[in-house]
Amino acid sequence: MFILARYSYRNLWVRRLTTMLTAGGMGLVVFVFTAVLMLAMGLERTLVSTGSKDNVMFIRRSSETEVQSILDREEAAILESQPEIEATPEGRRFAAREVVVLISLNRRSDRSAANITVRGADPEDSFALRPQLQISSGRRFRSGAAEVVIGKSIARRFAVGGLGETITFGMRPWTIVGIMESGGNGFESEIWGDANLVMNSFRRPVYSSVIGRLADPSAFPSLRERVMKDPRLTVEASRETEYYAAQSRLMARFIRILGITLTLIFGLGAVIGSMVTMYAAVSSRVAEIGTLRALGFKRRTILSAFLMESLFLGFIGGLLGLFAASFMDQLTISTMNWQTFSDLSFRFTLTRSIALDALTFAVVMGLAGGILPAFRAARMNIVTSLRLG
Numbered sequence: 001m002f003i004l005a006r007y008s009y010r011n012l013w014v015r016r017l018t019t020m021l022t023a024g025g026m027g028l029v030v031f032v033f034t035a036v037l038m039l040a041m042g043l044e045r046t047l048v049s050t051g052s053k054d055n056v057m058f059i060r061r062s063s064e065t066e067v068q069s070i071l072d073r074e075e076a077a078i079l080e081s082q083p084e085i086e087a088t089p090e091g092r093r094f095a096a097r098e099v100v101v102l103i104s105l106n107r108r109s110d111r112s113a114a115n116i117t118v119r120g121a122d123p124e125d126s127f128a129l130r131p132q133l134q135i136s137s138g139r140r141f142r143s144g145a146a147e148v149v150i151g152k153s154i155a156r157r158f159a160v161g162g163l164g165e166t167i168t169f170g171m172r173p174w175t176i177v178g179i180m181e182s183g184g185n186g187f188e189s190e191i192w193g194d195a196n197l198v199m200n201s202f203r204r205p206v207y208s209s210v211i212g213r214l215a216d217p218s219a220f221p222s223l224r225e226r227v228m229k230d231p232r233l234t235v236e237a238s239r240e241t242e243y244y245a246a247q248s249r250l251m252a253r254f255i256r257i258l259g260i261t262l263t264l265i266f267g268l269g270a271v272i273g274s275m276v277t278m279y280a281a282v283s284s285r286v287a288e289i290g291t292l293r294a295l296g297f298k299r300r301t302i303l304s305a306f307l308m309e310s311l312f313l314g315f316i317g318g319l320l321g322l323f324a325a326s327f328m329d330q331l332t333i334s335t336m337n338w339q340t341f342s343d344l345s346f347r348f349t350l351t352r353s354i355a356l357d358a359l360t361f362a363v364v365m366g367l368a369g370g371i372l373p374a375f376r377a378a379r380m381n382i383v384t385s386l387r388l389g
Helices: 002-014 016-048 073-080 125-129 152-157 195-201 217-229 240-284 286-294 299-330 352-378 382-388
Strands: 055-060 095-106 113-121 134-138 147-151 166-169 172-181 190-194 209-213 235-239 332-337 342-347
Touching: 016 240, 016 299, 016 342, 016 352, 055 217, 055 240, 073 095, 073 209, 095 125, 095 195, 113 125, 113 195, 113 342, 125 209, 147 152, 152 172, 152 332, 190 195, 217 235, 235 240, 240 299, 240 332, 240 352, 299 352
Parallel strands: 113 190, 147 172
Antiparallel strands: 055 209, 055 235, 095 113, 095 209, 134 172, 147 190, 166 172, 332 342
16 A cells, blocks of 8 residues: 555656646636535534523514514513522523614725624613623623614624714714623624614614523423413524524525535536546657556556646645635625625634545545546456556
């Protein structure tokens, strides 16, 4: 096996220009494949990390998002009083009523408009329920005041001004008093203000959701069952992480389908290129193959040698594509979330599983491109090979 590996490696090195051109073509395909998976993974991680597994979210039954949901004050009070919701030291339930609306803001880059999520929240409980949220500049908004905190992504990409400046929506000006960070999750693409004031500004008499902290996360199934059976309620309960994971499924699935379709098309071209390269290698080494057979090397040994060359080609291409894709790990992009129709900022995310999938895909391309040339080399007749050489 060592002799075969060394033989294959030396042949690739002798034809290094052709080797690098073929591997480069495969590398481009692997780059596209990896970038697509990184994009889908980044979207999913951004939204899933937005929630907490210890939090339960209540929205209107059959509503897919908070934007579509409506909960009146009576329902909100009933939901907050559920026994599974953790109690605060003061004796009240650890829950927050929130309202979500969409507004339009202009991007800094091209002044084009995009939908932005405005979350009416509680200045204490809503932040306490999401400990990953931190105010990086300024302070939190005050209850009853026309003040907002904006996500880091909003501050960077939209024409909203800085701390102390005002932004107008809901028929009133709001003062920006803080900028919040949350580890790159979806809250960085939102604007937060006082829930009651947001409701009044948009003439909205109902909430969008109620968020509560579970005293015991394992009690969630019983809570969900009770809420579904309560005739006073028309809501459904879900863990906050599950809710945000559902928000990413549609778009992540579309990205994967579109990206993998393009990858397969480009991959076919790379396989053909690899096949041409290996056929050329077989044609230029006819005498060499005949000599190896005359020395006693069996057909399966010749087959293995050429297959190993094609696998090396694929592996080199995989490493090149993966190396190029790794630089995208720090790239942040924004797009419209198809579930909420609001702008969402997220990063390409490279994981070990994606890297392994990319290298496996590259090796499979190499194998597909080399299997026919390898069989041709293995079937060559000794006498004919020596005479043609």
